[in-house]
Amino acid sequence: MATASLHQKNRRFAILFAGVALGMLGLGYAAVPLYQMFCSVTGFGGTTQRATQGDADLAAQFAKSGAGHTISVRFDANVERNMPWDFKPVQVKDTVTIGQRDIAVFTARNNSDKPITGTATFNVEPEQTGAYFNKIQCFCFTEQTLQPGQEVRMPVLYYIDPAILNDENAKDVEQITLSYTFHEAEDPAS
Known part of the structure; x- marks a missing residue:
């Protein structure tokens, strides 16, 4: 039973980690357009x-x-x-x-x-x-x-x-x- 619980915890951690990694990848792609939009609205830079x-x-x-x-x-x-x-x-x-x-x-x-x-x-x-x-x-x-x-x-x-x-x-x-x-x-x- 302990191994099943450990396996379930590892699976949740892997899913959470994959979600964070995909989120970071998405933010990486969105960073340039978001920065350009921010600069054009505020005059920054x-x-x-x-x-x-x-x-x-x-x-x-x-x-x-x-x-x-x-x-x-x-x-x-x-x-x-x-x-x-x-x-x-x-x-x-x-x-x-x-x-x-x-x-x-x-x-x-x-x-x-x-x-x-x-x-x-x-x-x-x-x-x-x-x-x-x-x-x-x-x-x-x-x-x-x-x-x-x-x-x-x-x-x-x-x-x-x-x-x-x-x-x-x-x-x-x-x-x-x-x-x-x-x-x-x-x-x-x-």
């Missing part, structure tokens, strides 16, 4: 926010109310190693009025002899300002395909949310850096 035209209009109303606060925005552009593109901002720095829409323009050129599709990752520094940097339109929302030798202008329509002025950790920031890195898009056929 310098993740910018995606805004609608209506959001931008509300921010512009605040800006017209006489706030007049400005902030410097610096633009940074990079390409991953071995990607044959030139990528740079047209203007490296701009002073913008908080709450008003502004536009930044980047140029990209494919220096190879074949079409290349790229995708841009981005972040904002300092990190605490990511929640207030809102992009209305951006080349980073979709993949970009450049033909051999093609050069394109890629705009970013954005605004800084006036709520930044109420955040103790962000209200005294004098400059925000918006940085992009282009990566060659993975070939879906591989």
